[in-house]
Amino acid sequence: MPDSDKVLLAHGSGGKLAHEIVRNSVVSALDNPILNVLDDSAVINANGRLAFTTDSYVVQPIFFPGGDIGKLAVCGTVNDLSMSGARPMYLSLAFIIEEGLPVADLKKILASIGQTAAEAGVKIVTGDTKVVDRGSADKIFINTAGVGMVPEGVNISAANARPGDKVIVSGNIGDHGIAVMSQREGLKLQVPVPSDCAPLNSMVAEMLAVTARIHCLRDPTRGGLATTLNDFAEKSNVGIRIEEEQIPIDKAVAAACELLGFDPLYIANEGKLVAVVAPEDTENVLKTIKHNKYGADAVIIGEAVTEHPGKVVMKTALGASRIVDIPVGELLPRIC
Amino acid sequence: MPDSDKVLLAHGSGGKLAHEIVRNSVVSALDNPILNVLDDSAVINANGRLAFTTDSYVVQPIFFPGGDIGKLAVCGTVNDLSMSGARPMYLSLAFIIEEGLPVADLKKILASIGQTAAEAGVKIVTGDTKVVDRGSADKIFINTAGVGMVPEGVNISAANARPGDKVIVSGNIGDHGIAVMSQREGLKLQVPVPSDCAPLNSMVAEMLAVTARIHCLRDPTRGGLATTLNDFAEKSNVGIRIEEEQIPIDKAVAAACELLGFDPLYIANEGKLVAVVAPEDTENVLKTIKHNKYGADAVIIGEAVTEHPGKVVMKTALGASRIVDIPVGELLPRIC
Numbered sequence: 001m002p003d004s005d006k007v008l009l010a011h012g013s014g015g016k017l018a019h020e021i022v023r024n025s026v027v028s029a030l031d032n033p034i035l036n037v038l039d040d041s042a043v044i045n046a047n048g049r050l051a052f053t054t055d056s057y058v059v060q061p062i063f064f065p066g067g068d069i070g071k072l073a074v075c076g077t078v079n080d081l082s083m084s085g086a087r088p089m090y091l092s093l094a095f096i097i098e099e100g101l102p103v104a105d106l107k108k109i110l111a112s113i114g115q116t117a118a119e120a121g122v123k124i125v126t127g128d129t130k131v132v133d134r135g136s137a138d139k140i141f142i143n144t145a146g147v148g149m150v151p152e153g154v155n156i157s158a159a160n161a162r163p164g165d166k167v168i169v170s171g172n173i174g175d176h177g178i179a180v181m182s183q184r185e186g187l188k189l190q191v192p193v194p195s196d197c198a199p200l201n202s203m204v205a206e207m208l209a210v211t212a213r214i215h216c217l218r219d220p221t222r223g224g225l226a227t228t229l230n231d232f233a234e235k236s237n238v239g240i241r242i243e244e245e246q247i248p249i250d251k252a253v254a255a256a257c258e259l260l261g262f263d264p265l266y267i268a269n270e271g272k273l274v275a276v277v278a279p280e281d282t283e284n285v286l287k288t289i290k291h292n293k294y295g296a297d298a299v300i301i302g303e304a305v306t307e308h309p310g311k312v313v314m315k316t317a318l319g320a321s322r323i324v325d326i327p328v329g330e331l332l333p334r335i336c
Numbered sequence: 337m338p339d340s341d342k343v344l345l346a347h348g349s350g351g352k353l354a355h356e357i358v359r360n361s362v363v364s365a366l367d368n369p370i371l372n373v374l375d376d377s378a379v380i381n382a383n384g385r386l387a388f389t390t391d392s393y394v395v396q397p398i399f400f401p402g403g404d405i406g407k408l409a410v411c412g413t414v415n416d417l418s419m420s421g422a423r424p425m426y427l428s429l430a431f432i433i434e435e436g437l438p439v440a441d442l443k444k445i446l447a448s449i450g451q452t453a454a455e456a457g458v459k460i461v462t463g464d465t466k467v468v469d470r471g472s473a474d475k476i477f478i479n480t481a482g483v484g485m486v487p488e489g490v491n492i493s494a495a496n497a498r499p500g501d502k503v504i505v506s507g508n509i510g511d512h513g514i515a516v517m518s519q520r521e522g523l524k525l526q527v528p529v530p531s532d533c534a535p536l537n538s539m540v541a542e543m544l545a546v547t548a549r550i551h552c553l554r555d556p557t558r559g560g561l562a563t564t565l566n567d568f569a570e571k572s573n574v575g576i577r578i579e580e581e582q583i584p585i586d587k588a589v590a591a592a593c594e595l596l597g598f599d600p601l602y603i604a605n606e607g608k609l610v611a612v613v614a615p616e617d618t619e620n621v622l623k624t625i626k627h628n629k630y631g632a633d634a635v636i637i638g639e640a641v642t643e644h645p646g647k648v649v650m651k652t653a654l655g656a657s658r659i660v661d662i663p664v665g666e667l668l669p670r671i672c
Contacts, residue, residue, distance in 0.1 A: 009669045041389035041420035043486055046382040053377035054428035054481055055464045060472075084377035092390035092481050096432070128391045132670060136396075138472040145390055145428050145481030150379055333345045334468060 007101045011131050025103070026127060029110035030093075030117065034125040042125035044090055046149065051086035053077060054145035060334040062109070062139055064183040066175075066194030067270075069142055070109035072336060074116040075199050075270055077146040079219040082204040083273065085156040086148035088120060093144055094128040098137040109140065120199035122146070153212045160215035161236035165304040166282040168275045170203065170289050171196070171297040173225050174253045177267035180335050182256060191252035196294075198271030203292040207275065210284045216276035219269065221336055223327060226265040228274050229312045230326045232304075236276075240312045242302030242324070265314075266327055268335045276304060343437045347467050361439070362463065365446035366429075366453065370461040378461035380426055382485065387422035389413060390481035396670040398445070398475050400519040402511075402530030403606070405478055406445035408672060410452040411535050411606055413482040415555040418540040419609065421492040422484030424456060429480055430464040434473040445476065456535035458482070489548045496551040497572035501640040502618040504611045506539065506625050507532070507633035508586045509561050510593065513603035516671050518592060527588035532630075534607030539628040543611065546620045552612035555605065557672055559663060562601040564610050565648045566662045568640075572612075576648045578638030578660070601650075602663055604671045612640060 027035060034042045055076045062069040074091065081088040093113065097106070117124055179195040181187070200219065207214055216236070220228040225247070233240045249257075249264050257264045271294055277285045282300060289295035312324040363371060370378050391412045398405040410427065417424040429449065433442070453460055515531040517523070536555065543550055552572070556564040561583070569576045585593075585600050593600045607630055613621050618636060625631035648660040 010664070041387035041417050041422060041482075041484075043385050043387050043420055043422075046384070046386040048382070049379050050382040050386070050483070051377040051379050052426060052428060052481075052483055053462050054430045054479065056430045056432050056466050056479060058432055058466045058468050058472075081377050084379055086377060086379075090388060092388060094390045094392040094479050094481075096392050096394055096477055126389050130392050130394045130670075132394050132396075132474065135471070136394075136474040136670075137477075138468065141432055141473075141477065143390065143392060143430050143479035143481075145388075145430075145479075146377075147386070147388055147483060148377075328346070334466075334472075 005103050007097050007099060007103060007106060007131055009099050009131050009133060025107055025110055029114040030124045032123045034123060044125065049150040051081050051084045051148045051150050053080040054143065055080060056141060056143040057336055058141050058334050059180060059336050060138060061183055064180045064195055065192055066179055067197035068109055068112050069140060070112035071116045071197055072270060073142040073144045074113055074120065075197050076336060077144040078120045078122055078199045078201050081146050081148040082201040083217045083219055084150060085154035085208060086150045087205065088122045088146055088148040088201050090125045091117065091122050091144050091146045092126045093124045096137055096141040097129065097131045098139050099131055099134045101139050116199060120201055151208065154208060156214055156217045158216050158218065158231050159235040161232050161238050161276045161304045162215065163238055163304050163306045164279050165215055165276045166279055166300050167240060167242065167302045168277060168286055168289065168298060169248060169301050170273045170295045172248045172250045172253065173269055173272060174249060174257065174264035174267035176270040177332050177335050178253050178256045181332055189252055189256055193252050193256065196269055196271035198294045200271065200273055200294060203289060203295055206288050206292060207285055210288050211281040213278040213281050214275055215278065217273060219273050221268050221270060224266040224268055225274065226324045227326050232276060233312050234310045237309045239305040239308035240302060241305050242312065242314050244314050244316045246299055246301040248297050248299055265324060270336065341439050343433050343435060343439060343442060343467055345435050345467050345469060361443055361446055365450040366460045368459045370459060380461065385486040387417050387420045387484045387486050389416040390479065391416060392477060392479040393672055394477050394670050395516060395672050396474060397519055400531055401515045401528055403533035404445055404448050405476060406448035407452045407533050408606060409478040409480045410449055410456065411533050412672060413480040414456045414458060414535045414537050417482050417484040418537040419553045419555055420486060421490035421544060422486045423541065424458045424482055424484040424537050426461045427453065427458050427480050427482045428462045429460045432473050432477040433465065433467045434475050435467055435470045437475055452535060456537055487544065490544060492550055492553045494552050494554065494567050495571040497568050497574050497612045497640045498551065499574055499640050499642045500615050501551055501612045502615055502636050503576060503578060503638045504613060504622055504625065504634060505584060505637050506609045506631045508584045508589065509605055509608060510585060510589045510600035510603035512606040513668050513671050514589045514592045517668055525588055525592055529588050529592065532605055532607035534630045536607065536609055536630060539625060539631055542624050542628060543621055546624050547617040549614040549617050550611055551614065553609060555609050557604050557606060560602040560604055561610065562660045563662045568612060569648050570646045573645045575641040575644035576638060577641050578648065578650050580650050580652045582635055582637040584633050584635055601660060606672065
């Protein structure tokens with residue numbers, strides 16, 4: 001069979017072409033001694049509390065300002081592990097590719113995966129490639145699962161917020177959603193918005209070096225800041241009060257949201273975290289986040305309270321209070 | 337938003353409908369205390385050598401004789417872990433669903449996942465659901481990743497075959513591929529062939545209780561027995577000699593292969609294993625496999641030899657010898 005610049009059904013068959021693409025493209029981009037064995041499972045050493053997570057990525061378009069589906073797939077799983085307090089270590093990587101995807105696109109995505117994994121200090125140790133016929137998928141879908149170790153003494157959960165705890169956001173919200181959305185819809189924003197897509201494991205490690213009393217931690221992806229805060233309020237059975245004026249938003253994102261009729265509280269982020277922290281640790285944690293390259297714009301946006309348990313209430317810029325609910329239906333499909 | 341009997345884009349949005357489907361369908365089908373926490377990562381205890389693997393499932397049709405995409409997704413990952421000698425423990429479960437999938441189909445698949453996981457003694461501890469617009473996927477794709485612990489003293493690898501070792505197959509080959517193929521193409525076989533889809537972890541545990549000297553172990557899925565044996569020969573740098581007359585094939589499968597022009601050596605299996613075992617352990621291991629409910633038809637089909645390293649040679653029923661190569665291109669797309 002001749003060389004092809006498109007991915008063929010045969011590339012997912014388990015035959016020679018499949019071997020070729022795995023060896024030439026995947027292993028060369030992600031070279032490490034565990035992956036190179038190419039047995040059915042990777043075998044690694046683990047002692048203690050293991051965090052384990054998975055996400056599939058179906059973002060459309062697959063390339064967008066500030067990232068691509070590959071970078072997103074690594075950051076998303078690295079961040080999910082980090083939000084449990086774990087040190088991310090190993091990732092799996094599974095592709096579902098639509099027949100006809102340019103091999104050049106696959107290589108670009110693999111390079112991006114390799115680069116992001118290197119930055120985050122994680123290894124891709126096992127993987128899978130399936131190819132489906134044209135029209136049965138949309139270019140490429142990626143699943144990553146990840147494992148990491150949770151250091152002793154760390155106990156982070158959405159159920160751990162206590163009245164008096166402060167709520168910190170690590171930077172501007174809504175960048176990722178607006179970046180993908182404007183690329184997809186061909187919107188010409190006055191100032192282009194790049195996705196905030198970034199691995200946050202170094203930030204979390206630095207925070208945990210300051211104090212183990214990080215109560216809740218979450219990256220506000222699908223459903224945005226509002227959904228994350230509601231989850232904390234519900235699971236911890238506390239109220240959460242936030243101040244609209246404190247919520248950091250890039251001007252271009254705010255303008256795009258106004259134009260499109262979106263509330264930035266509900267827009268996905270891929271390089272931000274929300275932390276609920278004991279009051280006595282708040283200043284130190286905030287300072288630490290601000291020192292990290294992805295946390296310069298971090299601020300305290302509110303606190304956990306005994307009133308209105310399970311609900312998030314926002315004091316608006318005009319001084320009124322409104323309940324910030326979770327969205328019922330679809331906001332932005334295929335944002336990650 | 338009204339109740340729907342179809343999966344909607346909103347079910348994958350991170351909003352209320354997404355919460356509802358996760359709580360009502362997924363968690364109720366797979367109930368266990370780790371999953372129920374629904375944090376970003378599952379946290380579990382691990383001490384020792386951890387096996388970690390992933391596979392995506394894109395089988396078409398999603399329901400077929402003897403199984404469905406859900407059963408397949410659990411068995412596939414349980415079996416990949418088992419083939420490294422690991423005891424499978426925890427699985428992740430990620431859906432990519434095409435908008436419009438009947439919710440009844442999703443529930444049937446979830447029930448099947450729950451049942452298969454229970455049989456295999458594994459827990460689904462973390463997951464993800466994405467919904468894409470109609471036409472951007474084909475009904476449902478599933479990714480499972482899995483972790484398990486490798487017992488001390490176990491050292492299984494495709495690179496471990498030694499001349500003199502015997503090659504055992506745990507039963508009839510080709511059932512899964514022919515079952516899916518005939519369902520997809522609407523073939524009316526004289527005798528219907530059900531998929532062999534089954535979790536093999538109990539079989540492997542029983543084998544390892546007999547001897548730690550299992551050298552190679554693999555479930556011959558995509559690419560079939562031929563591809564598995566070639567991988568062993570290549571990685572172990574030994575020749576493998578097999579006898580056509582010893583290879584167990586169901587009559588209906590043999591007939592279907594003849595009709596369709598397929599070589600059963602290349603057809604996918606989902607409930608079979610190939611073991612390469614030290615000669616002194618062969619009889620005991622074979623007896624053990626035959627006692628397992630999925631191993632009644634196990635046989636020795638050949639051995640590893642010093643001649644023709646890296647190649648698989650088959651003595652045919654007529655006494656001739658032929659090289660059994662790995663396939664170049666596509667055999668049966670979307671078989672798993």
